[in-house]
Amino acid sequence: xxxxxxxxxxxxxxxxxxxxxxxxxxxxxxxxxxxxxxxxxxxxxxxxxxxxxxxxxxxxxxxxxxxxxxxxxxxxxxxxxxxxxxxxxxxxxxxxxxxxxxxxxxxxxxxxxxxxxxxxxxxxxxxxxxxxxxxxxxxxxxxxxxxxxxxxxxxxxxxxxxxxxxxxxxxxxxxxxxxxxxxxxxxxxxxxxxxxxxxxxxxxxxxxxxxxxxxxx
Amino acid sequence: xxxxxxxxxxxxxxxxxxxxxxxxxxxxxxxxxxxxxxxxxxxxxxxxxxxxxxxxxxxxxxxxxxxxxxxxxxxxxxxxxxxxxxxxxxxxxxxxxxxxxxxxxxxxxxxxxxxxxxxxxxxxxxxxxxxxxxxxxxxxxxxxxxxxxxxxxxxxxxxxxxxxxxxxxxxxxxxxxxxxxxxxxxxxxxxxxxxxxxxxxxxxxxxxxxxxxxxxxxxxxxxxxxxxxxxxxxxxxxxxxxxxxxxxxxxxxxxxxxxxxxxxxxxxxxxxxxxxxx
Numbered sequence: 001x002x003x004x005x006x007x008x009x010x011x012x013x014x015x016x017x018x019x020x021x022x023x024x025x026x027x028x029x030x031x032x033x034x035x036x037x038x039x040x041x042x043x044x045x046x047x048x049x050x051x052x053x054x055x056x057x058x059x060x061x062x063x064x065x066x067x068x069x070x071x072x073x074x075x076x077x078x079x080x081x082x083x084x085x086x087x088x089x090x091x092x093x094x095x096x097x098x099x100x101x102x103x104x105x106x107x108x109x110x111x112x113x114x115x116x117x118x119x120x121x122x123x124x125x126x127x128x129x130x131x132x133x134x135x136x137x138x139x140x141x142x143x144x145x146x147x148x149x150x151x152x153x154x155x156x157x158x159x160x161x162x163x164x165x166x167x168x169x170x171x172x173x174x175x176x177x178x179x180x181x182x183x184x185x186x187x188x189x190x191x192x193x194x195x196x197x198x199x200x201x202x203x204x205x206x207x208x209x210x211x212x213x214x215x216x217x
Numbered sequence: 218x219x220x221x222x223x224x225x226x227x228x229x230x231x232x233x234x235x236x237x238x239x240x241x242x243x244x245x246x247x248x249x250x251x252x253x254x255x256x257x258x259x260x261x262x263x264x265x266x267x268x269x270x271x272x273x274x275x276x277x278x279x280x281x282x283x284x285x286x287x288x289x290x291x292x293x294x295x296x297x298x299x300x301x302x303x304x305x306x307x308x309x310x311x312x313x314x315x316x317x318x319x320x321x322x323x324x325x326x327x328x329x330x331x332x333x334x335x336x337x338x339x340x341x342x343x344x345x346x347x348x349x350x351x352x353x354x355x356x357x358x359x360x361x362x363x364x365x366x367x368x369x370x371x372x373x374x375x376x377x378x379x380x381x382x383x384x385x386x387x388x389x390x391x392x393x394x395x396x397x398x399x400x401x402x403x404x405x406x407x408x409x410x411x412x413x414x415x416x417x418x419x420x421x422x423x424x425x426x427x428x429x430x431x432x433x434x435x436x437x438x439x440x441x442x443x444x445x446x447x448x449x450x451x452x453x454x455x456x457x458x459x460x461x462x463x464x465x466x467x468x469x470x471x472x473x474x475x476x477x478x479x480x481x482x483x484x485x486x487x488x489x490x491x492x493x494x495x
Binding site: 044045046047048052064065066067068069070071072073074075077078116144166 | 268270271272273274275276277278364365371372373374375376377378379458459
């Protein structure tokens with residue numbers, strides 16, 4: 001009985017193992033191109049709907065092209081499990097049940113004292129090793145909650161919808177005296193509460209993207 | 218009418234002082250643009266540093282429109298000086314030169330002569346702001362290219378590239394109307410004295426004092442702000458807001474236009490009643 005319990009306990013992979021499986025989250029996908037339609041509803045920001053073409057190539061190359069402009073949440077769009085371990089140490093690994101089944105919950109703590117993101121929680125679907133949710137806590141009290149949805153594209157499970165919610169502590173949302181227009185705002189006053197929604201479409205997978213695409217500035 | 222206008226335009230554009238404003242713009246704008254080109258996108262990076270912590274910024278934000286908006290913001294308080302240099306000289310200059318009586322022995326009425334001088338003043342204001350638009354936008358787009366317009370401030374606004382040109386053009390159009398108001402005031406002061414220094418200094422004094430009063434965080438001054446014409450001189454900036462506050466723009470332009478007409482009527486009354494001795 002005791003042996004059975006130990007065996008069941010050891011069935012839960014370690015944090016490193018989970019992240020390695022997430023890292024290999026596109027088995028068979030060497031590269032892809034996708035169109036991203038972005039809407040941002042963020043406090044103190046007037047930004048119209050945006051459109052951008054995203055290029056990805058294994059292991060961690062990203063490139064974004066837009067005829068106009070785009071604001072893309074760093075921690076959501078370019079989430080890279082392989083780089084997490086260099087910046088964070090794993091504090092806790094747990095399991096949670098979700099609607100679709102089981103999820104692993106990794107709690108990570110920033111290694112550097114001056115890190116922008118101090119604490120990170122990554123939720124990983126135990127069936128397909130895809131991140132479903134990322135919760136970031138930042139040094140200035142702000143937090144970010146990124147939720148991923150996936151759909152099958154040419155036989156591969158690819159991101160279809162990403163919702164990133166930013167939350168600021170109440171002090172950040174207070175009305176400040178109007179400043180000079182051209183003076184940059186202190187970071188703590190930047191508009192941060194709000195939501196960015198990104199819809200992925202027009203996937204082109206394994207077309208053999210050239211490295212030159214990723215060398216553009 | 219056209220002959221008098223032609224004469225007034227020739228007289229104005231033959232004067233050296235008319236070109237001081239153009240020379241100032243022709244030196245200042247390229248100097249700033251070249252300095253910014255040399256510096257690279259450092260200014261935009263500094264302004265968006267907080268934003269870049271959380272977002273990838275895709276697109277050319279350090280572009281000709283951004284530079285033009287930066288220059289307009291820097292210059293719009295100083296433009297009234299360049300405008301009043303010529304507007305303040307229109308009537309007082311004739312008195313200083315002793316040519317008023319010679320001018321008024323023409324068959325045209327005083328009202329007609331005054332109107333032509335006023336139209337000349339407005340035309341000068343138009344050409345000066347249009348020159349600023351041409352140099353800052355033309356050279357800006359040539360040096361930095363096109364792109365969306367990022368407007369930093371308490372609220373960050375990003376205007377898509379396909380909207381920037383027409384918005385910027387209208388902003389310059391409204392800036393011309395604003396400068397017409399300043400020119401009308403200088404023109405009014407010009408009718409009161411016989412030396413151009415007074416109208417130039419007087420106009421600048423009014424503009425600076427009104428601007429200071431309307432920006433002071435004192436409740437009393439906040440209450441009088443709507444009655445100061447300088448409160449509406451930034452109407453051009455509203456073209457770069459999102460959404461465009463058309464109703465406010467219309468009201469501001471009507472108030473500025475009303476001031477232009479008011480200043481002109483007072484000038485006309487003074488001028489037709491004036492005992493011309495020089």
